[in-house]
Amino acid sequence: MVRSKHFIYAALGTLGIYLFSAKLRRVKTEYQSYFSQLNLKLKERYSGASAAIVDLDRLDANVRFIRNKLGNEYKLRLVTKSLPSLDLLKYLLETTQTNRLMVFSEPFIVEILTNMEFASLDILLGKPLSVDAFSRLTTYRGWTSIHWLIDTKDRLNQYLFYAQRENLRIKISLEIDIGLHRGGFETIEDFTEVVKIIQQNSRYLELTGLMGYDGHVPYVPFYINKQKAIQKAFIKTLNRYRRFVDELKKHYGAEAIRNMTFNSGGSHTYFNYSDVKSSTAINDIAIGSGFVTPQQFSNLIKLGHQPSLFLSSPVLKKLESSKLPHAEKFATLLNLWNPNLSVSYFTLGGGWPGELISPVGMRRNHWWDENDLGYSNLLPNQSIVSSSDKNNIRVDDFVFYHPWQGDGMLCFRKLVLYRQAGFVGEWSTFNGGN
The missing domain is CATH 2.40.37 (Lyase, Ornithine Decarboxylase; Chain A, domain 1)
Incomplete structure (x- = not known):
């Protein structure tokens, strides 16, 4: 009984201390x-x-920061899903001095083709669309300014069949898997097969480049030296990307390769490219959230974004x-x-x-x-x-x-x-x- 009383008193005392300390933590x-x-x-x-609210002073500061980081070696591509405002896109197209957009959805494509000067734009899809969505979008003027993303041989054949039936010529960008494992061509053998299909059907298909997203790079598992692990993962993606470009060089001449778009990057990784300008095949970097720097991009705030x-x-x-x-x-x-x-x-x-x-x-x-x-x-x-x-x-x-x-x-x-x-x-x- 005595021990029980002591326990109760101790519990009440602990509760009293907690409540008192809670008051101090106001x-x-x-x-x-x-x-x-x-x-x-x-x-x-x-x-x-x-x-x-968009703070334009801070937005302008982020534009300057990004441009300084990238320099002139890369083309900058604005990611529309993170900047879903035509007015905002127009402002950034002017202040960043680019004409390149990455678009992810059919409704956004329709709005851009309907309300912007599409003739001056270079539009790359950020994910593949079904051939049915593609067929609907070909009814809009300006659809030929789009590089349509292809991730499998089956999808390429669907687009090819539609192009043959409608007598169209389609700009094709191939999605390659450089480590994210979210789809795209993973082996050189599968990649080479679709490249040959495109070349054999050049009346209907034109290969304009590659897209390989490196979004997995910042999320390496915890290591004693995580920054070193991230850098190692980044170099691995660059090397993998280069193997696909090297394979392309076996099928296309130097001038054709120079005119192709080799896209990668993102707001979580773009700054890594400032140190590899002379050693990477990538020439086109996509950034969206970095301009407005939302909460899930706290690493950019540490870097200098606002x-x-x-x-x-x-x-x-x-x-x-x-x-x-x-x-x-x-x-x-x-x-x-x-x-x-x-x-x-x-x-x-x-x-x-x-x-x-x-x-x-x-x-x-x-x-x-x-x-x-x-x-x-x-x-x-x-x-x-x-x-x-x-x-x-x-x-x-x-x-x-x-x-x-x-x-x-x-x-x-x-x-x-x-x-x-x-x-x-x-x-x-x-x-x-x-």
């Missing part, structure tokens, strides 16, 4: 200086409305409590357990694919805002975030999210453009919901 909720200014500008111009895309929503309601439905009596205990959930803010929008970034000290309330899937909320039309009672956040102030990927902007129909002096315009996204 986090003050406040804006960083950048978001404090952004909050004020939003309240002046877009009060009461959720907004996707996040330039944010999603925001105003506070609709502020409740100086954190009561749970069906458990109101436990509100006091809950606030003792975690004082940083003691104040609730219901925002106009939310549930977006991103991380809450400002105000500092504000966080998702997981008691409300999570189910087994980990991303939805109890009241999806009014997302909830919480903070401690040490705050000066009011109704109509804005909460800011850093989207996981660039395509987070598709949650909105428009992007609002910000520079240091304030908001300077708006762009449309490809499509949107908010």
Whole structure:
């Protein structure tokens, strides 16, 4: 009995110490200086409305950083799935001085061919499309500016049959597997077979290059020296790519090879190419997310990029409590357990694919805002975030999210453009919901 009492006293003492220390861990909720200014500008111009924000000053800085890293040895190709706005693409085509796009879906291709000067564009598919999708797209003017990606002999034969039937000539780029193992030609033997088919049917097919994605390189398993392991994996992909190009040289002349596009790279890996300019066959680097630097590209922030895309929503309601439905009596205990959930803010929008970034000290309330899937909320039309009672956040102030990927902007129909002096315009996204 005595031992039981001692155990109870010890447990209560431990609980008391924990609750006391929890009180000491209250986090003050406040804006960083950048978001404090952004909050004020939003309240002046877009009060009461959720907004996707592109900081043009930061975007321009990222453009300069990328151009300096790549130099003039590589052609730059903009990845549209991470930059899903015609206005944004037009801006970047001009500021980066490129005419090259990588497109991944039929709807995006339609929008580009319908609304942009396609005659000046060089468009490479980032993934293969079915021959049925291809046939639909050939009804649009400008489809001949596209390099159609082929990953298997069967798909090549489907395209060839369609071209013969319709008397068309198609630009073909071959997808090669350089280590990602997501499809494409893996062996030189299979690759050579399709190259010969293309040459034998040159009236209908024109080989314009290769595409080999190196997206696996940064994700090598943990080693004592991970950077060395990443570099080793990168060199391995370059060597594998070169073997395919060397095979092409057996079938095409030097001038034809010089005019071909050998595409690779991505926002997670493009910077590696600055050190191998004279030793790689690759001449075309694809980058998308690097320009806006979303949350899942934190390695780029360490490199020198600046996040330039944010999603925001105003506070609709502020409740100086954190009561749970069906458990109101436990509100006091809950606030003792975690004082940083003691104040609730219901925002106009939310549930977006991103991380809450400002105000500092504000966080998702997981008691409300999570189910087994980990991303939805109890009241999806009014997302909830919480903070401690040490705050000066009011109704109509804005909460800011850093989207996981660039395509987070598709949650909105428009992007609002910000520079240091304030908001300077708006762009449309490809499509949107908010």
